[in-house]
Each structure stands twice: as structure tokens, then as C-alpha cells.
Amino acid sequence: MSIRINNARIIDGSGKPSVPGGVRVENGLITHVGTDLPEADETIDAKGRVVCPGFIDTHSHSDLVVMEDPFILPKIRQGVTTEILGQDGVSMAPLPHRHIQAWRKNLGGLEGESDTLDWGWQTTGGYLDRLEQGGVGTNVCYLVPHGNVRMEAMGLDDRKAGPNELRLLQAVLRRELEAGAFGLSTGLIYPPCTYADKAEMEALCSVAAEFGRPLVIHQRSEADTILESMAEVLDIARSTGVHVHFSHFKICGKNNADKFERVLGLLDRAADEGLKVTIDQYPYVAGSTMLGAILPPWAHAGGTDRLLERLTDETARARMLRDIRQGINGWDNFVAFAGVDGIFVTSVRTEANRDAIGKTLVELGEMRGKPPLEAALDLLLQEENAVGMVDFYGLEEHVKAFMARPEMNVCTDGLLGGTPHPRTYGAFPRVLGKYVREEKVMSLEAAVRKMSGKPAETFGIDRRGLLKPGHHADVVLFDPDTVRDQGTYTDPRKHPTGIDLVMINGVIVHGDGATKNPTPPGKVLRPGE
Structure with missing residues (x-):
């Protein structure tokens, strides 16, 4: 099956200026990008809309929900074609049998609950195999969660790791990375990750660095001690060579606004030193996590x-x-x-x-x-x-400043249960509508790069994130004049406007031509595939 999209404005995900033309797709791959495209079985007239790569959500909490409902419509309908799971050091694997009941309760506030799963996968390899067996609507990547590793190696107690336990932590992480994870995640405000000291983080990050994989980190503080927290993380990057990716980067508390310039200074210094530091961000002044925090x-x-x-x-x-x-x-x-x-x-x-x-x-x-x-x-x-919970944490001017940083890419950090944060339904269209079209924080080309090409580079996701012949056909078609989030904090479950078509691995999953109840077209991705 081949599909041709004509009469579009091409934004290819690289950051280069847009050009007129289109994209041709066949057998799940992009075959041509530009003008004078070869004939195809189906032609879509884009009528001047933007055609671009599918968006990559670098902070997703679909880990459990996707096992019961492969099509995560709040993500697909905003243009997300790839999600990175295993965030904040608290996720689905590794999960030894002896810890299942305790861990399910710890997990519930972030990922939700399920009484239908058997919870028997035990390892990252087992979890990824289970996802493949059930099918996934979007492409998914997985990070090894620090909390799960710590739980397997030394339980859930509040104590420091001894020398033998450090070696065991490293062995578990190495095993899970070899199974196909894209990096290590931690949430140093969440138990049991919060009980780890700097020596433990350095031991784990040295393994991640061996594999060339990032540390994706909810740092110890985004508030009163954010400067000390960032200093700790950057010291770990210096001592181990690990690539640091700060999750949902922000400054919490209006009383901490005076730290803003010093936070930027730490990012600038890291860049000057040649440290590999990236960040992601959801475009709102309120966050969302479990109330137990x-x-x-x-x-x-x-x-x-x-x-x-x-x-x-x-x-x-x-x-x-x-x-x-x-x-x-x-x-x-x-x-x-x-x-x-x-x-x-x-x-x-x-x-x-x-x-x-x-x-x-x-x-x-x-x-x-x-x-x-x-x-x-x-x-x-x-x-x-x-x-x-949802918590209102910060200042709009900080959101804009961090968004414009070269280190930044877009994420949702979207929890899917209850009355979710509106970012779950609208983070990517909000950037395109509010911050590009209305407030001109950045160009449309720069924004699309921060949603596609840049996150693919940051996480080493091969042959995705760009409109390029030979790349996988994850494609979005949107109207730059109408794209916008619609959800509010009181009524968040609203799909955005202006996202006209979403294609995953060559299959249209939203928009004209979408097949009703198709076989889930996503893939469970592993580094190098």
C-alpha cells in the first residue's frame, strides 16, 4: 500500500526552513520527500497544511494503560507517534515476583491500577515481549527505572547501598539495558529512588555511560535547593561521562524565581564544558504527579x-x-x-x-x-x-525561556487516569498554537524539530524524527492556523484542533483514510533497530 501527500508545506524535523511539496510512503517507509512525487495507490491533498515527522513524547506514563488499550488516543490525536516509557524511576520492570503486591501500590498514583494483568513478566525483556504480543498503537521505547532496580537489589528500605549492593545494582541495570532499554531513569523525589546517595547514582550512571545511554532524571529538587540539585547531577555527568537529560525542567515556587538566572548559568556552564545535557518540558505552569509526593x-x-x-x-x-x-x-x-x-x-x-x-x-x-x-x-x-494530583508551581516567563533553550524538547508527562492534567491531551498542539503562532517564542520549524528530530537524536532512536527517504513513516499533517490545545484544568479530556492526520509506520490512525479498529501499527523499539 502506497500513500502520497501532496500540496503541503514540508517541515522535515531538522530545523531547516520549510519548503513546498509532499511525502510518499510505501510499506511503512518514506520513499520520497519533495515535489514531483511518484504515483501512489492513494493521494491526499494537503491543501497547504504542514506535513512533518510524528512527534516523540520523551516523558510518557502509558506504561500500564497500553497493555490494556494499545491505542492511547490522547497521545495519537495530538500527533504523538512514539512514546518513551519507564519514567521517574518508577515503572513496570524489572519486577520480581516477591515484590509485585508492594510495587503495584507504589505504582498506582503514576501509572494506575489493573486487576486483569498477571504481572508476571519480571524483567524488562519480559515486559517488552508482553507489549509486542499485545500490540502497541504508538511506537514505544523503555527506560530502566532506578526504583525497580533498587527494589530488586535491596528492597524498599530507606538506606544507603553498600559495596556489594552497588555491584548488584550495576548488574541488574546492565542486564536490563542489554534487554533493549534506551537509558536509565530516576525520580529522586520518589521512593525508593530518593534514598540513593551520590555514590549510588555514580555507580549506576557509569553503566549507562558504558552503553552510551542517558540518565533521564527527575532531580532531587526543582524548588528551594534546585541549584544544589543541579550541581549534584552535573558532577555525576563529569565523573561518569553520562548524558544527562533533565525531565520536565522547571523552577517550582514563585519564591524561587530569583534562582532563574543562576539555573540558566548552570546550563550554560555545562555546555561550555562540553557536558552532554538535554532537557524536556511540558508547556504549562502546573505539574502533575501522585499526591503521596x-x-x-x-x-x-x-x-x-x-x-x-x-x-x-x-x-x-x-x-x-x-x-x-x-x-x-x-x-x-x-x-x-x-x-x-x-x-x-x-x-x-x-x-x-x-x-x-x-x-x-x-x-x-x-x-x-x-x-x-x-x-x-x-x-x-x-x-x-x-x-x-495537579499542582500549580511556577511562572509563565520561565516556561517560555526554558522552551527557547537549545537543550529543550517537548513532552507531555501525561498521567492518564481520573481527571488528568490537560497536557495529556494537548502539550504538543499547545506549543504549536500558543507559543509559536500566538506568542512567537520560536519558529514553526524550530518547534517541530523540538518535537521530532531533536528527541530522536537525544535518545538514539534510529530512522525516526525526520522526513527522509528510508525512514519509518511516522507522519503528521496539521493546520498551522488552527492547531491548538482545547483542554483546561477543570475539563481536560478534550482533543486538540488542527491535527488533521496521524500516520504510524505507514498506517493512518487518525484523520481521513484512517482504518476503523486496525491492527495496532506501533513497534516496540530497541536501540539499534
Whole structure:
């Protein structure tokens, strides 16, 4: 089957100026790009729209959902054709049998829950095989999650790794990278990753560097101690040679706005030194994660079951509340930088608490007749920690400045459950509509590069991210005059306007010509394939 797209404005993902022409696709590959394209079985008149490579979401949380529903429409409908899973150090594999129940509870706030899966894959290789067996709608890549590696090697306790455990951590990571992962991820605010010291990170990053794979990092602090946090990460890059990719880069808390120029200075210094440093970003001033992140790290030690025990203990609860109100040096205190009126509940496990969805912690407290933080702790206990949240963290001028940085590419960081953050449905069209067309933060060509060619280079994804003969036919057709996100924080489940066609490996999955209920056309990608 061959398809020809004519009369388009070609933006090829390289950053070069657009040119008129089109693209021809056959058997899942791009055969021609330009004008005077050969005949094809089907011709699509693009009528002056932009044709470009499919977008690559470098921070995705579709890891569990894709196993039950291969077509993640919130991603496909915004032009995403490849997703990078395994984020924040907390994901699906490795997962030894002995840890399944504890880990499912730890995972619930980020990836959701499932009672239909058997959870028996154990390793990254097993997980990727399972994805291939079930089929995937988009292409997917996987990062080895630090938390899973740590759990296999030394459990969920709050302690430092000894010499033998460091060697075991390295062995597990090496095994998982060899199975086809694109890098190592960590979330140093999430248990058990948060219990790792710099020596542990250096040991793991030395293995990632051996493979030429990146460290994808939610750093220890994006708030009060962001400068110290970045310094630690850049020191690790210097000592190990690892490529550092900062996840969802931002400065949290308006009280930290004075650190902005120094943050930029650290990025500039890294570039001057020749360190390989990249970042991704979602284009909003609010974030989204699991509500359990408002608790101090010690509360999570030993896993979710131990957390739930502490939430029932009056002394432990009092300590949690005291630490939230007073803070702990080096800990990102979401309540301090977003406020109880700037944190919204987005998802829960049970029907009993469904009325909490969409409510701030202030409103939750009013509904439950308790102070906001007490009500939040009760909710975490009742829902066994599987609660999502949106938190308003920062300043619009910072979003624009980081977006324009040469290190930056676009991501969604989209959680799919409950009432999600609007980025899940609209991050990429928001950049094209709000920040390119309306606010002119960058050119259209630069934006498309940050959505396609640049992330493909950053993660070493072969033959994707560019419109080029011989590359895989991941293609998007959009209207630059109408493309825009539509979701809001109160009504986020709205698909964008202006994304007219999405093609994955030569199969149209959205737009005119899309086949109803096709075989999932995505591929499970591995480095070098």
C-alpha cells in the first residue's frame, strides 16, 4: 500500500526552513520527500497544511494503560507517534515476583491500577515481549527505572547501598539495558529512588555511560535547593561521562524565581564544558504527579504498606504534618511551593472518594470537615496511596525561556487516569498554537524539530524524527492556523484542533483514510533497530 501527500508545506524535523511539496510512503517507509512525487495507490491533498515527522513524547506514563488499550488516543490525536516509557524511576520492570503486591501500590498514583494483568513478566525483556504480543498503537521505547532496580537489589528500605549492593545494582541495570532499554531513569523525589546517595547514582550512571545511554532524571529538587540539585547531577555527568537529560525542567515556587538566572548559568556552564545535557518540558505552569509526593520521604520507607501503617499512627501522622509545615532541608515540599489551594486531586482508586476529584485540598478539607492536610492524609490512607494530583508551581516567563533553550524538547508527562492534567491531551498542539503562532517564542520549524528530530537524536532512536527517504513513516499533517490545545484544568479530556492526520509506520490512525479498529501499527523499539 502506497500513500502520497501532496500540496503541503514540508517541515522535515531538522530545523531547516520549510519548503513546498509532499511525502510518499510505501510499506511503512518514506520513499520520497519533495515535489514531483511518484504515483501512489492513494493521494491526499494537503491543501497547504504542514506535513512533518510524528512527534516523540520523551516523558510518557502509558506504561500500564497500553497493555490494556494499545491505542492511547490522547497521545495519537495530538500527533504523538512514539512514546518513551519507564519514567521517574518508577515503572513496570524489572519486577520480581516477591515484590509485585508492594510495587503495584507504589505504582498506582503514576501509572494506575489493573486487576486483569498477571504481572508476571519480571524483567524488562519480559515486559517488552508482553507489549509486542499485545500490540502497541504508538511506537514505544523503555527506560530502566532506578526504583525497580533498587527494589530488586535491596528492597524498599530507606538506606544507603553498600559495596556489594552497588555491584548488584550495576548488574541488574546492565542486564536490563542489554534487554533493549534506551537509558536509565530516576525520580529522586520518589521512593525508593530518593534514598540513593551520590555514590549510588555514580555507580549506576557509569553503566549507562558504558552503553552510551542517558540518565533521564527527575532531580532531587526543582524548588528551594534546585541549584544544589543541579550541581549534584552535573558532577555525576563529569565523573561518569553520562548524558544527562533533565525531565520536565522547571523552577517550582514563585519564591524561587530569583534562582532563574543562576539555573540558566548552570546550563550554560555545562555546555561550555562540553557536558552532554538535554532537557524536556511540558508547556504549562502546573505539574502533575501522585499526591503521596506531598509526604516527607521517610514516610514512604519500606513501601506502601508501611506508609499506610504510619498514616494510621497518630505519632507518625503528627510528624508528617510537622515536616510538611516546617519543611526538611533538601526536600521538595509541594505544599510549600504550590499551597493547599494550588493542589487539586485528579484521580482515586475507589468510588467512595470520587467526589474528591477536581477539588483542591482546601475544598477537600471543607467537604470532609477537617483541615486540608488532615483530609489529604485520610484520602491517601483510604485510597492506599493511589491518588493523583495537579499542582500549580511556577511562572509563565520561565516556561517560555526554558522552551527557547537549545537543550529543550517537548513532552507531555501525561498521567492518564481520573481527571488528568490537560497536557495529556494537548502539550504538543499547545506549543504549536500558543507559543509559536500566538506568542512567537520560536519558529514553526524550530518547534517541530523540538518535537521530532531533536528527541530522536537525544535518545538514539534510529530512522525516526525526520522526513527522509528510508525512514519509518511516522507522519503528521496539521493546520498551522488552527492547531491548538482545547483542554483546561477543570475539563481536560478534550482533543486538540488542527491535527488533521496521524500516520504510524505507514498506517493512518487518525484523520481521513484512517482504518476503523486496525491492527495496532506501533513497534516496540530497541536501540539499534
